[in-house]
Amino acid sequence: MRAEAVSLVEQIKQSVGLLRRHLDVESSTRRLAELNAKSEDPNFWNDAEIAQKLMRERTDLEDRLGSLEKFERELEDAITLVELGEMEGDEDAAQEGVALLKGVKAEAERRQVEALLSGEADGNDTFIEIHSGAGGTESCDWARILLRMYSRWAERHKFKVELIEETPGDEAGIKSATLLIKGHNAHGWAKTESGVHRLVRISPFDSNARRHTSFASAWVYPVIDDKIDIQVNESDCRIDTYRAQGAGGQHINTTDSAVRITHIPSGIVVACQMERSQHKNRATAWNMLRARLYEQELERREAEANKVNATKSEIGWGHQIRSYVLQPYQMVKDLRTGYVSGTPDEVLDGDLDGFMEASLAQRVHGGGPDKVEDVD
Structure with missing residues (x-):
């Protein structure tokens, strides 16, 4: 097989090997089976918030395991195409195989970077x-x-x-x-x-x-979830209400529904005007402030x-x-x-x-x- 193809194959195998180790395929496959079983329980959606988190985890595992299988399948297909092209003297087929290898390499490297998103809040909104x-x-x-x-x-x-x-x-x-x-x-x-x-x-x-x-x-x-407890003293904040600006219809532009919160010790300022309700905008602004802190x-x-x-x-x-x-x-x-x-x-x-x-x-x-x- 030509040198360019051999080099690409080695790089892809290295990336896939790193992905397999990072994912821990055996334990991830076992966890996916557990989540699939839980999702079939008639009471699964009784707690919608927990159910949604588990479904997101299941979707993520399916995606990552499926990507590994796809890389390995496409790698074999590309190798076969290059080798057949070289055996039969079909340069177009061989080049098509090399192009496929380059595509697999680029996607595997992207997945490799994504697999390194392991910060505390990397998975969050x-x-x-x-x-x-x-x-x-x-x-x-x-x-x-x-x-x-x-x-x-x-x-x-x-x-x-x-x-x-x-x-x-x-x-x-x-x-x-x-x-x-x-x-x-x-x-x-x-x-x-x-x-x-x-x-x-x-x-x-x-x-x-x-x-x-x-x-x-x-x-x-990042948007912070309930597992992250950020305490904010209301006495440290100045809360202003004002009339929303921009598009939004008659109501949003004629009432003081928008909310701005200034955290005085840090100087952080957040604002929300997406809802007609001042109460909802205030709640969102507090969440934004906790996220900023x-x-x-x-x-x-x-x-x-x-x-x-x-x-x-x-x-x-x-x-x-x-x-x-x-x-x-x-x-x-x-x-x-x-x-x-x-x-x-x-x-x-x-x-x-x-x-x-x-x-x-x-x-x-x-x-x-x-x-x-x-x-x-």
């Missing part, structure tokens, strides 16, 4: 806050584009997306917004997106069609472990994690990992997995490019 930065109307429009980008990314993964809060810009776009993304490992995948995002483009708001640079920030933190504690631990300063930074020059250049050339570059895409339109339509995988791999394995240069 996640909040993504977006704020416009330096640049006025330009940055508000850029924040709106980021909001759509993360919504599209979530939809690609079949996650559920809810808009918790949105504050429109004065002329266009948004000043801020908060998304709630629900799905297995939603936080684990999205957590490396926190930081400042920089856009370079010809401004649609400039009659002279000049190039502008805009900034917006994303802040990602929990995320802050996780960040503190990581900072101590890695001996780095992980505090939030100003939204502007010198603090960006990624640059999106639409003019005079087209490129998106992550300034932490060096990962590059030459198709900004696809990235802005939610094609973020490559960036996320590179960031996750860097967190796990350390290192990164020797030198990461910014792009103009």
Whole structure:
């Protein structure tokens, strides 16, 4: 078998072996059988919350075990195709087999990164806050584009997306917004997106069609479940109610149903306006605040472990994690990992997995490019 195919086969076998060890196939298969038996119990859905958690666990195990079987089956099919092509002198068939091996390798490596999502809250749902930065109307429009980008990314993964809060810009776009993304490992995948995002483009708001640079920030933190107890003293908080902004119909814009909570010791501010009921918005805002405080504690631990300063930074020059250049050339570059895409339109339509995988791999394995240069 040709050298390229042999190399791909070895890499795939290595990835699959790591996945098998990480999953512990024997115990996972046994656990899946237990969950299947429980789901057939007539009383299974008596406690809907517990039942849903068990069903999510079952779906996850089915997916991971099924992926291993799929990789092994496709690997054998590709090897057979390459060998038959070489035996019969059919170069097209041999190349088709090599292409199949490359696809299996890419998916196995992606699964390998996903298997490393073992942080305390990696499996949880996640909040993504977006704020416009330096640049006025330009940055508000850029924040709106980021909001759509993360919504599209979530939809690609079949996650559920809810808009918790949105504050429109004065002329266009948004000043801020908060998304709630629900799905297995939603936080684990999205957590490396926190930081400042920089856009370079010809401004649609400039009659002279000049190039502008805009900034917006994303802040990602996990939804916390009942197992995580975060105590918040109400005396440490200021609670404001106000009239909701943006779309929502007559009622939402004519009553003070929106709720903003400021945690004075930390300076954290959260807001919710998605419900007509002030009571429901208040409950959601408290949950968001507990989640932010929990995320802050996780960040503190990581900072101590890695001996780095992980505090939030100003939204502007010198603090960006990624640059999106639409003019005079087209490129998106992550300034932490060096990962590059030459198709900004696809990235802005939610094609973020490559960036996320590179960031996750860097967190796990350390290192990164020797030198990461910014792009103009």
